[in-house]
Amino acid sequence: MARRDVARRDVARGDIARRRDIARGDLARRGVRLHHPVTPWLLLLPGLAVLAAFSLFPFLTTVRDAFTDARTLVPGHWVGLRNFRDMLRDEQFWVALRNSALYVVLVVPFTVLLPLLLALLVHKRLPGMGFFRAAFYTPVVASVVAVALIWSWMLDDRGLVNGILKALGAGPVSFLGDSWLLLFSAMALTVWKGLGYYMVIYLAALANVPRELHEAAAVDGAGPLRRFASVTVPAVRSTMVLVGALSSVSACKVFSEVFLLAGPTGGPAGEDTTLVMLVQRTGTGLDGRVGYASALSLVVFVIALLLMLLVLRAGRGGNAADREGHR
Amino acid sequence: MHPSRGVVRRTVRPAVPLLALALALSACGSDGGGGGGSAADGRIEGRISFQTWNLRAGYKDYFESLAKEFEKRHPDVTVKWLDQPAEHYADKLGADAAAGTLPDVVNVSPDLSYPLAKAGVLLNLDKEPVAAKFRDEYTAEAWRGNTLPGLDGAYAFPWYLTTGPLFYNKSLFRASGLDPEKPPRTYDELFTAAAEMSRRSGGRTATLAGTPAIEDFGRYGVRLMNDDATRFTYNESKGVELLTRYKRLHDDGGLDPQALTSTPEQAGRKFLEQKVAMNPGGANDLANFRKNAPSLYRNLGITDAPNNTGKPNMYVMGLAVNKNSNHKAAAIAFAHFVTDRRNQEAFAHRVAVFPSTKGSLDDPYWTKDDGTDEGRVRVASAKALKGAVNYTPVVMSDEMKTILRNEVAKALQGKKSPKEALDDAVEQSDRLLRRK
Numbered sequence: 001m002a003r004r005d006v007a008r009r010d011v012a013r014g015d016i017a018r019r020r021d022i023a024r025g026d027l028a029r030r031g032v033r034l035h036h037p038v039t040p041w042l043l044l045l046p047g048l049a050v051l052a053a054f055s056l057f058p059f060l061t062t063v064r065d066a067f068t069d070a071r072t073l074v075p076g077h078w079v080g081l082r083n084f085r086d087m088l089r090d091e092q093f094w095v096a097l098r099n100s101a102l103y104v105v106l107v108v109p110f111t112v113l114l115p116l117l118l119a120l121l122v123h124k125r126l127p128g129m130g131f132f133r134a135a136f137y138t139p140v141v142a143s144v145v146a147v148a149l150i151w152s153w154m155l156d157d158r159g160l161v162n163g164i165l166k167a168l169g170a171g172p173v174s175f176l177g178d179s180w181l182l183l184f185s186a187m188a189l190t191v192w193k194g195l196g197y198y199m200v201i202y203l204a205a206l207a208n209v210p211r212e213l214h215e216a217a218a219v220d221g222a223g224p225l226r227r228f229a230s231v232t233v234p235a236v237r238s239t240m241v242l243v244g245a246l247s248s249v250s251a252c253k254v255f256s257e258v259f260l261l262a263g264p265t266g267g268p269a270g271e272d273t274t275l276v277m278l279v280q281r282t283g284t285g286l287d288g289r290v291g292y293a294s295a296l297s298l299v300v301f302v303i304a305l306l307l308m309l310l311v312l313r314a315g316r317g318g319n320a321a322d323r324e325g326h327r
Numbered sequence: 328m329h330p331s332r333g334v335v336r337r338t339v340r341p342a343v344p345l346l347a348l349a350l351a352l353s354a355c356g357s358d359g360g361g362g363g364g365s366a367a368d369g370r371i372e373g374r375i376s377f378q379t380w381n382l383r384a385g386y387k388d389y390f391e392s393l394a395k396e397f398e399k400r401h402p403d404v405t406v407k408w409l410d411q412p413a414e415h416y417a418d419k420l421g422a423d424a425a426a427g428t429l430p431d432v433v434n435v436s437p438d439l440s441y442p443l444a445k446a447g448v449l450l451n452l453d454k455e456p457v458a459a460k461f462r463d464e465y466t467a468e469a470w471r472g473n474t475l476p477g478l479d480g481a482y483a484f485p486w487y488l489t490t491g492p493l494f495y496n497k498s499l500f501r502a503s504g505l506d507p508e509k510p511p512r513t514y515d516e517l518f519t520a521a522a523e524m525s526r527r528s529g530g531r532t533a534t535l536a537g538t539p540a541i542e543d544f545g546r547y548g549v550r551l552m553n554d555d556a557t558r559f560t561y562n563e564s565k566g567v568e569l570l571t572r573y574k575r576l577h578d579d580g581g582l583d584p585q586a587l588t589s590t591p592e593q594a595g596r597k598f599l600e601q602k603v604a605m606n607p608g609g610a611n612d613l614a615n616f617r618k619n620a621p622s623l624y625r626n627l628g629i630t631d632a633p634n635n636t637g638k639p640n641m642y643v644m645g646l647a648v649n650k651n652s653n654h655k656a657a658a659i660a661f662a663h664f665v666t667d668r669r670n671q672e673a674f675a676h677r678v679a680v681f682p683s684t685k686g687s688l689d690d691p692y693w694t695k696d697d698g699t700d701e702g703r704v705r706v707a708s709a710k711a712l713k714g715a716v717n718y719t720p721v722v723m724s725d726e727m728k729t730i731l732r733n734e735v736a737k738a739l740q741g742k743k744s745p746k747e748a749l750d751d752a753v754e755q756s757d758r759l760l761r762r763k
Contacts, residue, residue: 069762072421073446157584158602177584265729268587269736286421286442287724289762 065294072288083295093296095271096278099183099258100300103190103274104251104307110191111247112240115198120232122199123206133203137196144193148260151189152176155261176261179271186258186272190251198243205239206232241315245308252304255280275300365655367450367457372403373654375661376430383410389677397664404657417725424448429649431658432665435483437721440647441475444482450648450655453480458648458659464668469683472643472717476556483645484666485683487675490641490708490715491609491632494616498626499604503527510605510630514547517605517633518572521581524604530580536594536603538586538735539573541728545718548635552720559720559756561731562749570738570745577739587736599623607632609708611679613700629704631711641715643683679705681712688712727756 066083070076087093122133139147154160155175162172175181209232217227233240255276258266266273266281273281275296283293365373382390394406409430411419417439423429429448443449452458453474461484462470469485497507503524511517521534541561545551549566552559560566576582583589583603598606599620616624632639646662648655664670671682672690679701681688688694693709696702731752738748 073424073442073448174584176588182588263588263590263593265588265732265736269740269742270729270733281729282726284415284421285417285725286424286439287726288421289726289759 062294062297065291066298067295068291070290070294072284072286072290076291079291083292084299086292087295087299092270092273092278096266096273096275099272100252100254100275100303102183103187103254104248106184107187107190107251107254108244108248111194111198111251112244114191115195115243116202116236116240118195118199119202119206120228123203133199136199139193140196142193144256145260147193148189148257151185152261155185177268179267179269182262182267183258183272186254186261189257189261190254193257194247194250198247201243202236202239205236209235238315241311244315245311248307248311249304252307253300275303365653367455367655367659369656370403371401371657371660373657374405374407375432375652375654375657376407376409377432377661377665378409378411378430379434380411380416381413382434386674386677389674393665393670397661400664401657401660404654404661406661427651429651431649431652431654432662433647433649434486435645435647437473437475437483437643437645437717438719438723440473440482440645441478441721442724443647444475444478448650449482450650450652450659451478451480451482452484452648455659457656458484458663461663464685465666465683466685468641468715469643472641473645475721483647484662486644486646486666487671487678487680488641488643488683488712488715489609489680490639490711491607492629492704492707493605493632494598494608494612495605495628495630496598496601496603496623496626497628498622499524499532499601500628503532503604507626507628510628511633512631514569514572514633514635518576518581521576522579525580532604533583533586533602534576534581534604536583536586536589536597536606537591538582538732538739539569541720541723541731542640542718544569545716546632546634546636546640551718552722556720556722557760559723559727559753559760562746562753566749567746570735570749573735574739574741574745582739587739609679609704613704627700629700629707631707637714639711639715640718641712642719643717644680681709722760723756724759727759730755730759 065076067078067080068076069079069082118136122129122136152159156162157172157174157177161175165171165173173181175185213231213235214227217231222230253276254274258272258274259277259280262272264281266277279293279296279300282289282296377394379390390408390410394408397406398404420429420433420435420439420443424443424446429443435443440449444451450458453462462481465485469488470481473481473483473485475482493510495507495510500507500510500520504527505520505523511520517534524532524534539547541551544561544566547565547569549569550560550563552561573582577586583594583597585593585597589597594603594606595608595612597603598608599616601620601623613624613627616627646666648658648662652658666684668682668684668687671684672687674680675682675687676692681693688709693705696706734743734748734752734755737743738745743751
């Protein structure tokens, strides 16, 4: 490096150091020490306060209430594990647990795979593709109430779907009158409404898949299916795990779709009730059993947490296997 | 390795404001009701809040002028009118009561006032001489309707009463070979007509869009609770008989396929779309039919809801006073003012409801048919109100109503016998009642 350049660099460094000293001096004069240990906490305080007020405090209150017989207007007394024992004897709890479990088992695979296929369809840069991307995303931004209302009209005994079935010579199907069909209809609605959201996540992942890998695989004679299985899927595996974790937690907490299609009773004889619907039904109103609903909420929380850990662990296992394979 | 003292200090110090915040927040959750507010017989003064239930959309002018008139009579009082939507009204009341911010005067029905009164946040009007002196201004049934079991007194000034006729579709009756001028009046006639309609239409036309609710059990003549309201009794033989007949009706196609999940709104829509032949309603529905279903309106029949007891069902609305109000005297005066004869009648003239003050229903407006459909419904309903009872037990919570509905659905689906379903519903509801 020329001597003149070194001198110029030293001058520049000196300038920066001098400016920093001046700034420090100004701040010090104003009584502020940037490296004081409290400073980061002060900066974090507003966010932490919001978190404490709206997440941590309600969570801790819920944990406390789960062990009491609190009602909406009565603080309640400590009852130990009684709420959890009651839960085991509650027929509705088992129905709700079954429905929530079914929701996870049946909805998650679809929300992992279908948006990926959809993303593959629309990630190509072709004229007019923007329209399809927007169209597939529309259900995500639509109100769940409006969407559920439209679906309930379509699935009504005299709705559009039954009209088509009738025109094809098939008898009317009681989508909203039969508890199983109603639950499957709600699942279809959940998958349909989530497609666009997960599609966008996959689009971002697909944009990062190196084109050379596809080209190399094509040169080696791999067809589209083989390229999908051997190039695309491994490349977006971590995104699939993310989508799996997100959708399994959402499926575990499902409320609106079932509530809006099945009505406040949770379908015929309450057979479509999900865990969160049960929390809502038992814990609200002037006579709400807040203690019992809190215990139910705690169970939902633990199940969702376990599910997420399970999916993330499965994803990590897959990645480790991949690494082994590559080695 | 143990953390150094400095590290501990750095960790603990920032947590102090958080703990303070958490403590402050937990303090917010405690009952701030205080010790019972001002004296009920004190001066009528102060700023009071008055909360209604879904009335702003249609009756803003009425309530604003009412508040202004009261303020004119009592210059030391300011009335702040609040209105809450019908959805989650009970939740809103519960949140307010728990936070100690319940408005001074609140619009409640007896099933809503029961838990509030039990939690000690409503004024017992019978125990408060300043309020109890107005008791004779209201009909005995209406005052009794706000008297809560086990709580020894009335907890709301009776406001308006409602009862509804049963609407039916004459065209569907005619198509099924039934006489449109002779609608069913008793449950026997109802079940016979429904079976006939289903048979003649090949199962295409259902008569009803909803399953039996607790009021239906009451009208059928079923004893709903024991005398001290500590145990449900609708699983007695009469209740089982009603459910057995409904099961037959369901099997014969007399109930809409979605009846097991329909809300009253959805059932109303089915009737509007002429998919079912009969549906309970009120005088307010007439304008809706006229506007949205003219062909239905042309064929609309109006009759009384089937009844085996001779006593129709009545819904009661009231105005309760917050026991912890800081201006109790003003709150009592205002609640009485809104529910006095003149104002109740004025409100009932605007809305298709009925006053609960003594002698009001003797007025020609409620006794003479003016030839209009509204007039016909009004006169018939007002007549029915005499001797009407509120069949919904005030101790029956929403959760208990859902339990009954779900057990009824199990019986209709054939998953349980009617007896088993009702026994289970009673057993679950009694368990909830004992834990109250």
